[in-house]
Amino acid sequence: MRPQPTYDPARGQPQNPSQNSSQDNTSPDRSQARLFVLAAILFLSYLCVAISLPVTPLFVTQTLGLGNFWAGLGVGSAFLATILTRSVAGNLVDGGGAKPAVARGLALYIAGGLVSLGAGMLPPLPWAGPWAAFAVLVAGRLLIGLGESLVGVGVIAWGIGIVGPQRSGKVLALVGAALYGAFAAGGPLGLLLLDGIGFAGTMAVGALLPALGLLAIRPMTGVAAHPGAKRPPFRSVLGRIWLHGAVVSLQGIGFAAIGAFFTLHFVHESWPFAGLGLTAFGVGFVLVRFAFGHLPDRIGGLPVAMGSLAVEAVGQLLVWSAGDPTLALVGAFLTGLGCSLVFPAMGREVVHLVQPHLRATALGAFAAFQDVAYGLTGPVAGLLADRTGYGSVFLLGGAAAAVGFLTALHMRRTLVAASPPPA
Numbered sequence: 549m550r551p552q553p554t555y556d557p558a559r560g561q562p563q564n565p566s567q568n569s570s571q572d573n574t575s576p577d578r579s580q581a582r583l584f585v586l587a588a589i590l591f592l593s594y595l596c597v598a599i600s601l602p603v604t605p606l607f608v609t610q611t612l613g614l615g616n617f618w619a620g621l622g623v624g625s626a627f628l629a630t631i632l633t634r635s636v637a638g639n640l641v642d643g644g645g646a647k648p649a650v651a652r653g654l655a656l657y658i659a660g661g662l663v664s665l666g667a668g669m670l671p672p673l674p675w676a677g678p679w680a681a682f683a684v685l686v687a688g689r690l691l692i693g694l695g696e697s698l699v700g701v702g703v704i705a706w707g708i709g710i711v712g713p714q715r716s717g718k719v720l721a722l723v724g725a726a727l728y729g730a731f732a733a734g735g736p737l738g739l740l741l742l743d744g745i746g747f748a749g750t751m752a753v754g755a756l757l758p759a760l761g762l763l764a765i766r767p768m769t770g771v772a773a774h775p776g777a778k779r780p781p782f783r784s785v786l787g788r789i790w791l792h793g794a795v796v797s798l799q800g801i802g803f804a805a806i807g808a809f810f811t812l813h814f815v816h817e818s819w820p821f822a823g824l825g826l827t828a829f830g831v832g833f834v835l836v837r838f839a840f841g842h843l844p845d846r847i848g849g850l851p852v853a854m855g856s857l858a859v860e861a862v863g864q865l866l867v868w869s870a871g872d873p874t875l876a877l878v879g880a881f882l883t884g885l886g887c888s889l890v891f892p893a894m895g896r897e898v899v900h901l902v903q904p905h906l907r908a909t910a911l912g913a914f915a916a917f918q919d920v921a922y923g924l925t926g927p928v929a930g931l932l933a934d935r936t937g938y939g940s941v942f943l944l945g946g947a948a949a950a951v952g953f954l955t956a957l958h959m960r961r962t963l964v965a966a967s968p969p970p971a
Contacts (some may be wrong), residue, residue, distance in 0.1 A: 555817070583711055584722070590761070602823060616933045626696065629694050630923070653694075704723055724891055735823050738823075786913050797918055802886070818903040819872070841889070858886070
């Protein structure tokens with residue numbers, strides 16, 4: 549007879565004894581160790597995304613000779629693909645399990661890196677000009693975006709399955725530290741590889757890294773899925789979390805500005821250390837994640853998000869107004885400090901708004917709001933940069949962070965007003 553799922557009130561989700569789930573009889577120390585291993589694998593694999601961020605706009609503008617709009621579209625196309633598939637990824641994770649979803653996502657990373665490599669090796673076609681190579685590049689970026697849907701949601705759900713929803717803020721903080729740690733290392737690494745082995749070689753390295761991650765997760769134990777559970781319409785889930793998503797979307801504009809245009813801004817100004825923008829951002833981001841990643845679980849998500857967005861706004865405005873590379877790098881660092889805890893702070897609130905079998909779906913929808921910022925900022929800010937210069941991109945990022953702060957403040961006041969008075 550097939551064992552029946554049981555409910556674990558401590559972890560708040562069903563358990564299936566027929567699966568070799570990490571949640572069964574696992575000590576807290578072992579769970580913590582497995583979570584760190586998962587984060588380390590994510591860091592290694594996500595380098596494929598990070599090294600392509602500063603390299604892609606340079607390839608589009610300098611090698612292909614296209615404008616800033618197309619550079620922004622080349623970067624943002626991956627995020628646009630992620631936007632459109634987050635809800636599908638969440639359903640796959642909830643219904644089929646986190647580990648299979650992550651494995652498929654890593655395979656898509658590999659495919660995306662190999663297709664992007666083809667853009668760098670494509671010989672000039674007189675009848676197509678640079679557009680054939682650009683189309684191949686975008687195809688590779690779309691595959692990477694599809695992979696990110698599955699990897700991002702899958703790793704978060706896997707981590708929450710390991711340590712439990714009561715520590716979801718810590719999971720989101722650690723996952724983000726791995727992602728943005730990869731950005732910090734990947735920025736200069738990508739430019740170094742571009743100088744040494746060219747665009748195609750850089751993309752080849754990008755395809756190798758998730759292949760190593762795919763091998764590393766093979767012996768790891770998955771967590772129980774929720775097949776057959778009744779699911780409400782996606783729009784009802786979206787209705788519960790859209791304000792949280794809006795805050796994270798407004799926060800994401802600042803990061804997207806750093807990722808897509810910081811290097812081009814430095815090159816345009818003839819400043820040194822162009823590759824250190826993502827490093828400065830990533831160092832600030834990771835420092836806050838490790839030092840204060842516990843705060844959303846301890847004091848709540850909204851107060852943390854408000855303080856973080858205020859810092860991000862200051863950082864973006866500093867990049868906008870900087871007259872030398874040092875101040876611009878300080879602004880990137882402050883942007884990283886500010887961006888760091890917004891996603892886990894608001895994500896923690898989302899996790900506690902829905903039932904266990906809907907967590908990955910809700911987190912997928914929530915993450916899609918951030919992807920909207922990443923996907924649209926590139927081409928929109930590219931048009932802005934063409935007309936008013938690169939500095940205006942960071943002014944836009946600062947204004948968006950300020951609006952995010954006001955939105956979080958409104959949510960906080962609404963929550964306080966709706967709370968019952970103390971007895």
